[in-house]
Amino acid sequence: MRFTRGIAVVVLALFAGNAVHAGVLPEERTDIAYQLYTGGGVDINVPHVLVRKQAGSSLSFVGSYYIDMVSSASIDVITTASPYTEERKQWSLGMDYLRGNTIMTVNYTSTEESDYDGSNVAFAVSQDMFGDLTTISLSYSYSDDLVGNSSDPTFEEELKRQQYGVGLTQILSRNLISSLNFTVITDEGYLNNPYRSVRYADPGTALGYSYESELYPNTRTSSALGIRMKYYLPWRAAVEGEYRFFTDTWDIDSNTASLSYTQPFGPWTFTGKYRWHDQTGASFFADIFPRSEATNFRGRDKELSPLTSHTVRLKAAYEFIGGADGWKFIEKASINASVDLMHFDYHEFKDLSTGAPFPDEPLYEMDAVVFQLFFSFWY
Amino acid sequence: MRSKLFSRLLLSLLLMAGLSACSGIEPWVKPYERDRLADPIMAFDPDPVSSSFMQHAYESREGARGGEGAAGGGCGCN
Numbered sequence: 001m002r003f004t005r006g007i008a009v010v011v012l013a014l015f016a017g018n019a020v021h022a023g024v025l026p027e028e029r030t031d032i033a034y035q036l037y038t039g040g041g042v043d044i045n046v047p048h049v050l051v052r053k054q055a056g057s058s059l060s061f062v063g064s065y066y067i068d069m070v071s072s073a074s075i076d077v078i079t080t081a082s083p084y085t086e087e088r089k090q091w092s093l094g095m096d097y098l099r100g101n102t103i104m105t106v107n108y109t110s111t112e113e114s115d116y117d118g119s120n121v122a123f124a125v126s127q128d129m130f131g132d133l134t135t136i137s138l139s140y141s142y143s144d145d146l147v148g149n150s151s152d153p154t155f156e157e158e159l160k161r162q163q164y165g166v167g168l169t170q171i172l173s174r175n176l177i178s179s180l181n182f183t184v185i186t187d188e189g190y191l192n193n194p195y196r197s198v199r200y201a202d203p204g205t206a207l208g209y210s211y212e213s214e215l216y217p218n219t220r221t222s223s224a225l226g227i228r229m230k231y232y233l234p235w236r237a238a239v240e241g242e243y244r245f246f247t248d249t250w251d252i253d254s255n256t257a258s259l260s261y262t263q264p265f266g267p268w269t270f271t272g273k274y275r276w277h278d279q280t281g282a283s284f285f286a287d288i289f290p291r292s293e294a295t296n297f298r299g300r301d302k303e304l305s306p307l308t309s310h311t312v313r314l315k316a317a318y319e320f321i322g323g324a325d326g327w328k329f330i331e332k333a334s335i336n337a338s339v340d341l342m343h344f345d346y347h348e349f350k351d352l353s354t355g356a357p358f359p360d361e362p363l364y365e366m367d368a369v370v371f372q373l374f375f376s377f378w379y
Numbered sequence: 380m381r382s383k384l385f386s387r388l389l390l391s392l393l394l395m396a397g398l399s400a401c402s403g404i405e406p407w408v409k410p411y412e413r414d415r416l417a418d419p420i421m422a423f424d425p426d427p428v429s430s431s432f433m434q435h436a437y438e439s440r441e442g443a444r445g446g447e448g449a450a451g452g453g454c455g456c457n
Contacts, residue, residue: 031426033428033429035429048428048432131410133408163445171408171416173407174412179423181445183444183445183446185445222444222445224443224444224445224446224447226446226447228423232416232418238421246445248442254441254443256443262420277437279441279443303439303440303442307442309440309441336429338429340433344440368440370433372432
């Protein structure tokens, strides 16, 4: 259920992506993908399809559907629960309306799994100005979710999220384009994971500690400012840099930076990318609390721990239909394969699966790999 | 009262100056000079299905969210 909560973030970001080409409707395309995340005891297989089609010269419709097939024996699961499998289905429908230099967008997304239902409505408007060198976008989205618990049919809690975004895309020279995005997100409701526990020192037990339910604040507000720059190199290649600063009311501050390079060779296009992320921990995070109910709020979610992550990406794309003629109604088609190698170092979250005695457990670290294979068709 | 009037006058002048400055901006990259920026390798988000998956994986694995101008969706869980 954890991953369900990002819908609002995701839908709003979709609009920010459109802002790069405000004044022109998004390209008509279909993507059919198979995606796999594996690491830290978790496997997620995802068939994913996205279709975008224009109706006339001013309307564009988009629909997407995917299924997360999750098999989990993560560090949290093996220390306090039992491995499980589950499915999540998500679909979304959206529409873009172009009028002059303005694009108005509306999108609805629904997600469903055995213990979580979510829906999101999003609106955005983007406007080209100053000879189409500048695009400004404004966006808003609202999510209304229901959190359940598979072991307690009577458990039902609400979670509402609002997201506000402002984006600016600026052409700086004939080789350089930049983008600035500012996002504020407010959550209100049940932000816990109903299955997760925290541990506290309990000298009377054999392990030296016991577990109790985590308890999060019912509100969270976060702000993120991101900047991207992309530069066209003289030998037809592109280099992109990206930086994001994030802060929230749970005292998590983070810095994220990445650098990527794209090089085409005939019908092939190769991309390499390195991404770095570093964050402080939430104010109510602790690997172990001094006693039961020691603080008003408590959490031992490793994502709320101070951590550093590194990702290296390699991607290859091969255009098998292209050129001036295309094939039948397809103008261009490509097959794409990518691998992302991720490594996470947790600075306070300890690994309880090693058998080391309390309090000498090592800090947890994790590797994960994301494989993606997809076909893209433009028409 | 006088200071209020002065403030309004000053604000009006600043707004007018700002607007006149805007009207004077000439696009310094002409439309016919944007062929490189239009190259598909210069797209910020060339693969929305892929970037949405990665973005959601990061949001599930890290404490940060938002501020990215790329598409979303996908997964990454406990």
